[in-house]
Amino acid sequence: MPKKVDHRSRRADIAEAVWLLMARGGIEEVTMRRVARQARMSLGQLQHYFASKETLLDHAFELMTERVVARTSTREDPEPDEYPSSRTVVRRALVEMLPLDEERTIDAHVWVAFLARASTAPELAVLLRKIHAELQGFIIEELRRGQRDGSTPVHLDPSREARTLLAVLDGLIVHALIGHHTPAEAEHALDNHLDMLFSDG
Amino acid sequence: MPKKVDHRSRRADIAEAVWLLMARGGIEEVTMRRVARQARMSLGQLQHYFASKETLLDHAFELMTERVVARTSTREDPEPDEYPSSRTVVRRALVEMLPLDEERTIDAHVWVAFLARASTAPELAVLLRKIHAELQGFIIEELRRGQRDGSTPVHLDPSREARTLLAVLDGLIVHALIGHHTPAEAEHALDNHLDMLFSDG
Amino acid sequence: MPKKVDHRSRRADIAEAVWLLMARGGIEEVTMRRVARQARMSLGQLQHYFASKETLLDHAFELMTERVVARTSTREDPEPDEYPSSRTVVRRALVEMLPLDEERTIDAHVWVAFLARASTAPELAVLLRKIHAELQGFIIEELRRGQRDGSTPVHLDPSREARTLLAVLDGLIVHALIGHHTPAEAEHALDNHLDMLFSDG
Amino acid sequence: MPKKVDHRSRRADIAEAVWLLMARGGIEEVTMRRVARQARMSLGQLQHYFASKETLLDHAFELMTERVVARTSTREDPEPDEYPSSRTVVRRALVEMLPLDEERTIDAHVWVAFLARASTAPELAVLLRKIHAELQGFIIEELRRGQRDGSTPVHLDPSREARTLLAVLDGLIVHALIGHHTPAEAEHALDNHLDMLFSDG
DNA sequence: ACTCACGGGACGCCCCGTTAGT
DNA sequence: ACTAACGGGGCGTCCCGTGAGT
Numbered sequence: 001m002p003k004k005v006d007h008r009s010r011r012a013d014i015a016e017a018v019w020l021l022m023a024r025g026g027i028e029e030v031t032m033r034r035v036a037r038q039a040r041m042s043l044g045q046l047q048h049y050f051a052s053k054e055t056l057l058d059h060a061f062e063l064m065t066e067r068v069v070a071r072t073s074t075r076e077d078p079e080p081d082e083y084p085s086s087r088t089v090v091r092r093a094l095v096e097m098l099p100l101d102e103e104r105t106i107d108a109h110v111w112v113a114f115l116a117r118a119s120t121a122p123e124l125a126v127l128l129r130k131i132h133a134e135l136q137g138f139i140i141e142e143l144r145r146g147q148r149d150g151s152t153p154v155h156l157d158p159s160r161e162a163r164t165l166l167a168v169l170d171g172l173i174v175h176a177l178i179g180h181h182t183p184a185e186a187e188h189a190l191d192n193h194l195d196m197l198f199s200d201g
Numbered sequence: 202m203p204k205k206v207d208h209r210s211r212r213a214d215i216a217e218a219v220w221l222l223m224a225r226g227g228i229e230e231v232t233m234r235r236v237a238r239q240a241r242m243s244l245g246q247l248q249h250y251f252a253s254k255e256t257l258l259d260h261a262f263e264l265m266t267e268r269v270v271a272r273t274s275t276r277e278d279p280e281p282d283e284y285p286s287s288r289t290v291v292r293r294a295l296v297e298m299l300p301l302d303e304e305r306t307i308d309a310h311v312w313v314a315f316l317a318r319a320s321t322a323p324e325l326a327v328l329l330r331k332i333h334a335e336l337q338g339f340i341i342e343e344l345r346r347g348q349r350d351g352s353t354p355v356h357l358d359p360s361r362e363a364r365t366l367l368a369v370l371d372g373l374i375v376h377a378l379i380g381h382h383t384p385a386e387a388e389h390a391l392d393n394h395l396d397m398l399f400s401d402g
Numbered sequence: 403m404p405k406k407v408d409h410r411s412r413r414a415d416i417a418e419a420v421w422l423l424m425a426r427g428g429i430e431e432v433t434m435r436r437v438a439r440q441a442r443m444s445l446g447q448l449q450h451y452f453a454s455k456e457t458l459l460d461h462a463f464e465l466m467t468e469r470v471v472a473r474t475s476t477r478e479d480p481e482p483d484e485y486p487s488s489r490t491v492v493r494r495a496l497v498e499m500l501p502l503d504e505e506r507t508i509d510a511h512v513w514v515a516f517l518a519r520a521s522t523a524p525e526l527a528v529l530l531r532k533i534h535a536e537l538q539g540f541i542i543e544e545l546r547r548g549q550r551d552g553s554t555p556v557h558l559d560p561s562r563e564a565r566t567l568l569a570v571l572d573g574l575i576v577h578a579l580i581g582h583h584t585p586a587e588a589e590h591a592l593d594n595h596l597d598m599l600f601s602d603g
Numbered sequence: 604m605p606k607k608v609d610h611r612s613r614r615a616d617i618a619e620a621v622w623l624l625m626a627r628g629g630i631e632e633v634t635m636r637r638v639a640r641q642a643r644m645s646l647g648q649l650q651h652y653f654a655s656k657e658t659l660l661d662h663a664f665e666l667m668t669e670r671v672v673a674r675t676s677t678r679e680d681p682e683p684d685e686y687p688s689s690r691t692v693v694r695r696a697l698v699e700m701l702p703l704d705e706e707r708t709i710d711a712h713v714w715v716a717f718l719a720r721a722s723t724a725p726e727l728a729v730l731l732r733k734i735h736a737e738l739q740g741f742i743i744e745e746l747r748r749g750q751r752d753g754s755t756p757v758h759l760d761p762s763r764e765a766r767t768l769l770a771v772l773d774g775l776i777v778h779a780l781i782g783h784h785t786p787a788e789a790e791h792a793l794d795n796h797l798d799m800l801f802s803d804g
Numbered sequence: 805a806c807t808c809a810c811g812g813g814a815c816g817c818c819c820c821g822t823t824a825g826t
Numbered sequence: 827a828c829t830a831a832c833g834g835g836g837c838g839t840c841c842c843g844t845g846a847g848t
Contacts, residue, residue, distance in 0.1 A: 806847105808847085811842105814842105818835105823833105
């Protein structure tokens with residue numbers, strides 16, 4: 001009779017250990033042994049849950065994105081409109097990726113590490129493109145809604161603007177982590193850019 | 202004096218080998234042995250020129266930035282105005298960082314690798330901040346010139362816009378490498394964004 | 403639990419391999435790879451038992467001293483008195499360090515290697531001082547006993563004589579290994595010196 | 604026309620650099636590059652004077668022994684008798700090997716390093732045996748003189764006593780370096796031992 | 805479900821000695 | 827007399843993944 005363990009939560013613990021290591025020193029600091037130590041388990045145990053480093057990293061990334069999405073809907077909103085504007089909806093999603101607090105800083109580090117990795121790892125690039133496509137689709141939708149209700153200038157091309165917006169976002173994330181500006185400044189810059197896309201606020 | 206060797210050009214060759222490896226598989230694929238093999242020399246010889254991996258990477262990065270800058274001034278301009286507009290000057294510099302051809306693609310890979318690394322390596326972050334500050338200063342200057350000659354809206358804050366512009370640039374670079382869009386689309390997005398900063402073009 | 407392996411005996415085997423190498427060529431001939439080969443195991447396996455060369459050397463030294471001590475009590479005595487004289491007790495201990503047979507020659511080599519190393523390695527010196535203090539204490543005790551029962555001249559200072567005796571011992575060991583005299587001559591010289599400390603014998 | 608350099612003094616400088624390194628970290632810290640740096644010359648220059656590490660070490664050792672001998676005759680004597688006693692003569696020679704000041708401490712380190720090395724290096728052992736034989740011969744001579752003039756007990760075997768005396772000396776040197784006793788205590792122990800060999804003082 | 809034992813490969817660094825060249 | 831360039835080997839360390847075993 002096997003010991004009763006919650007497989008899922010165990011794997012989540014491990015993912016968290018990976019995040020911390022990545023935030024501290026990037027992907028290259030992530031080794032099976034270090035993850036095991038960080039998660040306070042034996043190497044053997046870790047390998048029971050993740051047969052290879054690859055699957056481990058994949059899972060860590062997946063859980064991180066889920067965590068970001070979860071935050072988008074759970075964070076309490078200062079102005080919880082019943083029918084939030086396009087801008088509000090978009091903003092609410094994007095700020096969850098800026099390193100505005102400890103948790104989000106960790107996520108940002110993980111995100112950046114994977115972005116960089118994807119730039120030379122085709123399989124990972126595929127995954128990221130899927131995520132990107134979803135995000136872009138969501139933004140396009142909102143821009144269209146904005147154009148319909150008059151808050152977004154009609155001469156803008158929703159598709160292109162969505163693309164640029166996401167570029168701004170990722171740029172701001174990296175620059176914040178490097179220290180080119182503070183997270184708060186990144187947030188202001190994002191708002192400033194949103195001003196160009198949505199006239200109301 | 203012993204065998205005549207051009208130290209500088211040798212180190213440049215090595216740096217190029219590093220670039221190729223980084224473009225192929227990111228920083229983690231860069232090992233002393235691989236660099237030596239790529240540069241067709243012995244490990245001992247490589248270490249004669251670079252005592253440590255750290256100095257090797259530093260040099261590779263430094264030379265890459267120099268190469269980008271050099272391109273900015275040497276690439277023939279389709280419309281070689283004697284007095285190029287602010288927008289032209291800014292654009293000329295920024296497009297040299299987009300992966301629009303093979304050489305620039307390699308540089309972009311190197312750039313992204315170092316960006317990611319800097320997000321967890323404070324010493325490198327310091328260096329990147331310096332570069333960022335210079336670039337930002339240059340853009341601010343041009344925006345001010347644009348405001349003076351009327352091509353740039355006066356209500357824009359040059360400093361903030363410069364910051365955002367650089368974020369857009371880095372975002373576009375990464376996204377192009379990952380394949381979220383083609384380099385050409387990145388270029389269009391950049392032009393599109395420049396449209397907001399300079400009315401002429 | 404996994405494959406059943408006697409960790410202790412494994413480590414002892416490894417220590418023995420270290421001894422042999424040290425006897426053959428001193429500490430500088432001891433490398434992880436050579437130890438592994440000598441002990442007929444892979445480098446990986448060796449490092450499973452000793453994570454670093456430092457801990458390996460420490461263990462090899464520790465086991466050697468234990469082995470010397472063990473011999474002191476187990477070697478059969480030609481005249482197994484029920485109440486051995488002070489001289490007998492002291493002699494019995496010290497001759498175990500002279501290179502009088504193959505096993506003791508190996509130990510002597512290990513001992514000398516560590517002595518030399520300790521002369522420039524403070525941490526090791528600390529350890530050796532502890533061992534030295536114990537040995538010296540033991541000899542002082544026996545000299546006092548000798549003085550009580552009349553076999554040791556009362557005008558001698560036990561502490562000082564113990565110190566000198568240990569110096570003689572180490573000197574004889576090194577000189578025997580170098581070949582300044584034979585091990586047998588070293589033994590005679592030791593006896594000769596003991597004559598000055600104990601009148602019976 | 605070659606630059607005028609004093610070959611001998613150059614080599615002496617190099618030997619001194621070797622001594623310092625050996626005193627700091629034993630033989631294993633001595634590498635061609637480190638010696639070159641310590642002697643403030645290029646590796647190539649060093650190799651011009653000593654083609655191999657082996658010859659370098661040999662020379663360093665040789666010069667060290669010469670230096671010890673030189674000190675024996677040059678150090679001013681508190682009681683410069685015209686006809687010094689045997690004991691005085693012997694003592695004068697031996698104390699030059701004890702680490703009683705900075706210079707002698709360095710020599711002692713070098714000496715101990717070579718002793719240990721000789722215990723596993725036959726060629727070096729040959730050299731040390733020669734030195735040992737000379738020293739022993741000198742002491743035997745003085746012991747015989749002592750016996751003739753009545754200061755040394757006639758029942759002593761000069762040869763054996765000389766051997767033991769040198770063992771005491773080397774033992775005291777090593778123990779002093781390790782810190783089992785202070786150099787001063789080593790000196791006292793030596794005097795104490797000389798008391799047994801020479802009745803006057 | 806979990807562990808230890810183990811192999812094998814790589815990595816960054818260091819070092820020594822030779823040689824071509826001034 | 828002196829130097830830079832270079833080859834090649836070795837070192838200690840680390841790491842990943844497999845599999846026998848409980």
